[in-house]
Amino acid sequence: MSELFFDRVSVRYGHHLAVDDVSLVVPHGQVVGLVGESGSGKSTLAATAVGLVPVTSGQVLVDGERDRRRRVQMVFQDPYSSLDPRMSIGGSIAEGMPRGVDKKAEVARLLELVNLDPGRASSLPARLSGGQRQRVALARALAGRPEVVIADEITSALDVSVQGAVLNLVRDLQRRLGLSMLFISHNLAVVRYVSDRIAVMKDGRIVEEGPAARVLAEPGHEYTRELLAAAPRRHARLEVS
Amino acid sequence: MRAALRSPVGLASAVLLALLVLLAVFAPMLWGDRAAAIDTDALQQGASAEHPLGTDQLGRDILFRVLVATRLTIGLALLATVIGVGTGLLLGSLPAVLPRWAARIVTSAVNIAVAFPGLLLALFFAVIFGTGTVGAVLAIAFAIAPSFARLTQTLTAGISGRDFIKAARVCGVGRFRLLVRHVLPNIAEPLVINATLAAGAALTSFAGLSFLGIGVQAPSYDWGRLLGEGLLRIYLSPASALGPALAVVLAGLAFNLFGEAAAAAAGGRRRWRGKPVPHHESTVDDPGDGLLTVRNLHVTFPGGITPVRGVSFTVHDGEMIGVVGESGSGKSLTALAVSRLVEHPGSVTADRLDFDGRPLRSIPDRDLGTRLAMVFQDPMTSFNPALRIGRQIAEVSEVHQGLSRGDALRKATDRLRAVRIPDPGRRAGQYPHEFSGGMRQRAMIAMGLMGEPKLVIADEPTTALDVTVQREVLKLLARIRTERSAAVLLISHDITVVAQTCDRVLVMYAGRIVEELPTDELFTAARHPYTTALLAAVPDLDTDRDAPLAVIPGRPPEPGEITAGCPFAPRCPLAEERCRTEEPELSALSDGHRVACWKSEKELALAATGGTR
Ligand SMILES: Nc1ncnc2c1ncn2[C@@H]1O[C@H](COP(=O)(O)OP(=O)(O)OP(=O)(O)O)[C@@H](O)[C@H]1O
Ligand code: SF4
Ligand SMILES: [Mg+2]
Numbered sequence: 094m095s096e097l098f099f100d101r102v103s104v105r106y107g108h109h110l111a112v113d114d115v116s117l118v119v120p121h122g123q124v125v126g127l128v129g130e131s132g133s134g135k136s137t138l139a140a141t142a143v144g145l146v147p148v149t150s151g152q153v154l155v156d157g158e159r160d161r162r163r164r165v166q167m168v169f170q171d172p173y174s175s176l177d178p179r180m181s182i183g184g185s186i187a188e189g190m191p192r193g194v195d196k197k198a199e200v201a202r203l204l205e206l207v208n209l210d211p212g213r214a215s216s217l218p219a220r221l222s223g224g225q226r227q228r229v230a231l232a233r234a235l236a237g238r239p240e241v242v243i244a245d246e247i248t249s250a251l252d253v254s255v256q257g258a259v260l261n262l263v264r265d266l267q268r269r270l271g272l273s274m275l276f277i278s279h280n281l282a283v284v285r286y287v288s289d290r291i292a293v294m295k296d297g298r299i300v301e302e303g304p305a306a307r308v309l310a311e312p313g314h315e316y317t318r319e320l321l322a323a324a325p326r327r328h329a330r331l332e333v334s
Numbered sequence: 335m336r337a338a339l340r341s342p343v344g345l346a347s348a349v350l351l352a353l354l355v356l357l358a359v360f361a362p363m364l365w366g367d368r369a370a371a372i373d374t375d376a377l378q379q380g381a382s383a384e385h386p387l388g389t390d391q392l393g394r395d396i397l398f399r400v401l402v403a404t405r406l407t408i409g410l411a412l413l414a415t416v417i418g419v420g421t422g423l424l425l426g427s428l429p430a431v432l433p434r435w436a437a438r439i440v441t442s443a444v445n446i447a448v449a450f451p452g453l454l455l456a457l458f459f460a461v462i463f464g465t466g467t468v469g470a471v472l473a474i475a476f477a478i479a480p481s482f483a484r485l486t487q488t489l490t491a492g493i494s495g496r497d498f499i500k501a502a503r504v505c506g507v508g509r510f511r512l513l514v515r516h517v518l519p520n521i522a523e524p525l526v527i528n529a530t531l532a533a534g535a536a537l538t539s540f541a542g543l544s545f546l547g548i549g550v551q552a553p554s555y556d557w558g559r560l561l562g563e564g565l566l567r568i569y570l571s572p573a574s575a576l577g578p579a580l581a582v583v584l585a586g587l588a589f590n591l592f593g594e595a596a597a598a599a600a601g602g603r604r605r606w607r608g609k610p611v612p613h614h615e616s617t618v619d620d621p622g623d624g625l626l627t628v629r630n631l632h633v634t635f636p637g638g639i640t641p642v643r644g645v646s647f648t649v650h651d652g653e654m655i656g657v658v659g660e661s662g663s664g665k666s667l668t669a670l671a672v673s674r675l676v677e678h679p680g681s682v683t684a685d686r687l688d689f690d691g692r693p694l695r696s697i698p699d700r701d702l703g704t705r706l707a708m709v710f711q712d713p714m715t716s717f718n719p720a721l722r723i724g725r726q727i728a729e730v731s732e733v734h735q736g737l738s739r740g741d742a743l744r745k746a747t748d749r750l751r752a753v754r755i756p757d758p759g760r761r762a763g764q765y766p767h768e769f770s771g772g773m774r775q776r777a778m779i780a781m782g783l784m785g786e787p788k789l790v791i792a793d794e795p796t797t798a799l800d801v802t803v804q805r806e807v808l809k810l811l812a813r814i815r816t817e818r819s820a821a822v823l824l825i826s827h828d829i830t831v832v833a834q835t836c837d838r839v840l841v842m843y844a845g846r847i848v849e850e851l852p853t854d855e856l857f858t859a860a861r862h863p864y865t866t867a868l869l870a871a872v873p874d875l876d877t878d879r880d881a882p883l884a885v886i887p888g889r890p891p892e893p894g895e896i897t898a899g900c901p902f903a904p905r906c907p908l909a910e911e912r913c914r915t916e917e918p919e920l921s922a923l924s925d926g927h928r929v930a931c932w933k934s935e936k937e938l939a940l941a942a943t944g945g946t947r
Contacts, residue, residue, distance in 0.1 A: 132770035175497035179519040189505030222662035257883035282873045
């Protein structure tokens with residue numbers, strides 16, 4: 094069992110309350126999708142889970158424990174800055190591995206898993222395009238054998254054909270490994286596809302949370318309805334106001 | 335560093351440095367005896383054929399002494415630099431590994447030391463260690479150290495905000511390894527360049543100390559001491575002072591110029607050195623009198639890698655064109671080639687690459703900088719983390735339009751308002767990390783608006799933004815286009831984004847355009863098997879949650895893997911024999927609709943509407 098629990102978490106930057114008293118549970122083996130506008134505090138909340146941002150008050154627990162090193166891994170939003178430009182991609186992936194595994198074989202396996210040629214393990218990130226880099230980042234997160242994975246906008250830089258493959262992959266891996274996952278994305282269609290539950294964030298607060306089907310079918314909050322309306326549809330053109 | 339050798343200044347200074355090193359190594363062996371030979375018959379002589387720089391008070395030849403002194407002079411300067419740089423590096427990187435309170439103490443100490451005048455420090459050390467070589471070396475070293483520590487700290491801080499550092503931390507990488515494996519390698523270049531400059535400064539300072547008599551002491555001698563001795567007799571025998579003086583100046587210059595050439599090479603924008611290649615004619619019926627005319631564009635990297643292979647298109651005034659395609663299809667490189675930003679060792683060739691009626695290569699940087707604006711895929715890394723947003727935006731106008739600092743800043747604030755950043759005055763004073771992703775992207779666009787751009791190239795400007803902000807940025811681009819009648823080239827992997835905003839769409843695959851059509855026909859008349867597959871793969875709010883998403887099998891070829899035939903053939907449901915051997919050209923299907931496929935229009939129409947969904 095591995096349940097991620099944000100227990101009344103607040104994060105303050107100077108005068109600005111980026112995350113405001115958020116309580117959220119990511120139940121064991123489930124995917125919670127988190128949507129919200131830019132600056133609403135999604136990434137900050139995610140960062141508290143992996144200890145990159147200290148909480149101002151409240152706590153983050155995995156199975157009731159505060160020590161969650163290595164049990165929670167994260168895939169970042171920007172594939173251009175999330176890989177060390179001077180380190181081979183194999184090196185980056187191997188860094189997160191626990192001791193005592195055959196690093197070379199494991200790197201090859203992980204690269205294969207994310208549909209990259211294992212022969213590229215020695216390439217530097219500059220040789221990869223954005224989408225390829227993001228898959229490397231995914232492989233790196235999985236290298237640590239985590240129980241909880243935070244995915245922060247991981248598909249927003251991917252192509253649709255690859256996005257589909259990665260989402261299928263994420264779902265497949267999540268189910269097979271029994272991962273608990275906090276999946277952050279601006280794309281409602283994507284969130285809907287992977288998530289069991291959906292949480293909507295605005296101005297540092299969770300304004301709505303519930304089973305995915307319910308939230309999408311009967312949005313309870315005004316902002317959720319707005320998001321649904323803003324989701325790009327095929328035949329609608331953007332009005333220049 | 336290697337690039338530094340390509341500039342004439344860099345090359346000259348590198349040759350000079352090499353010469354100095356040779357002298358330092360061999361001069362004492364070759365001429366050591368002659369430099370020390372006392373000749374009582376030739377005391378204090380002026381310049382002559384036998385002694386070109388004259389002799390000193392013991393009759394020793396000054397030219398040989400200058401040559402032999404190279405070793406000590408350069409050696410001591412380098413020693414001081416190494417100690418100084420080493421200490422600086424240590425002090426500068428300590429805060430990254432120390433606990434927070436200790437880090438704060440080190441940082442304050444460095445800040446105080448930076449404010450302390452170097453020469454005073456030198457005199458202070460001379461008093462402590464006594465006048466002599468040791469004191470002088472330490473004095474100069476410790477004068478270098480604080481500024482180097484500060485530099486290291488600043489660079490480290492800049493790098494620490496990047497996601498790859500965070501990612502490594504989340505993986506459980508320790509602070510020390512983080513510093514050694516991730517931080518230092520990424521700041522090595524500016525550090526090395528500055529160390530070279532510091533060596534030049536150390537050399538001249540050392541000469542100064544020796545000259546003042548608090549550096550090298552007799553019987554040792556370096557250029558500074560030779561200069562001091564020579565200066566006593568400058569009216570009698572000018573050559574004996576000018577010789578060592580020239581040596582100091584030349585060596586100092588060599589270090590400084592090399593450092594600056596390296597810095598310029600590291601930070602510089604490489605020019606496009608294009609030469610047209612005749613092969614691979616792409617057919618375009620358009621006469622090519624658009625704002626941007628691209629014909630048969632290739633971008634090549636060493637090793638036969640050609641990620642962009644014969645791209646041709648035209649952008650007309652005020653038009654909004656979308657470029658879609660998978661990761662690695664060459665969208666960004668096409669954009670970079672058009673903005674003249676392809677970095678070495680990439681090389682750009684084209685039959686035609688004209689912007690605003692002129693060949694792109696003939697447009698001066700300044701003009702291009704104001705007429706063409708580029709918005710990058712990654713707004714975080716395109717801003718310098720250490721400078722305020724307002725200043726960075728203003729800089730464009732200071733450099734390209736010669737505005738004063740104040741005017742440029744006012745204009746920047748105005749442009750921030752134009753892109754609807756709330757409270758632009760206050761926001762202009764903030765640093766990039768204080769902006770959210772969407773605001774940074776808008777600030778980037780504001781920067782592009784500092785000139786009067788006729789073309790805005792936006793490479794994935796909405797990637798990583800959420801829907802509401804994405805809409806804002808897209809609206810902003812559309813508004814710029816209507817209000818300023820600028821053309822927009824919008825690059826995106828998201829076909830729905832392009833469909834919402836653009837007039838025409840170019841679909842790229844494996845470095846070529848495979849289909850071009852008006853966006854309003856995209857969902858009804860797209861014909862290329864890749865385009866139709868792409869459209870089918872977009873998930874929407876009605877996608878079946880229990881079935882796997884539609885994906886295009888396989889993956890696009892890497893630029894190095896492209897062989898003869900249609901590059902989409904391995905993934906194409908319609909592929910036939912011919913597809914595997916010959917690559918189809920982009921040819922007109924109807925007015926404004928071009929497709930690169932061997933299949934007939936009828937076959938394609940059938941497949942697009944009936945067969946595969
Ligand atoms: N410096 C380089 N050296 C070698 N290959 C490179 C270099 N830069 C880019 N490439 C290759 O060129 C191809 C095209 O890259 P480009 O960045 O233009 O793709 P893109 O279409 O913009 O992809 P994305 O949607 O992921 O941004 C990629 O396969 C990439 O690996
Ligand atoms: S040329 Fe052949 S392989 Fe290429 S897209 Fe057309 S049918 Fe498919
Ligand atoms: Mg790109």
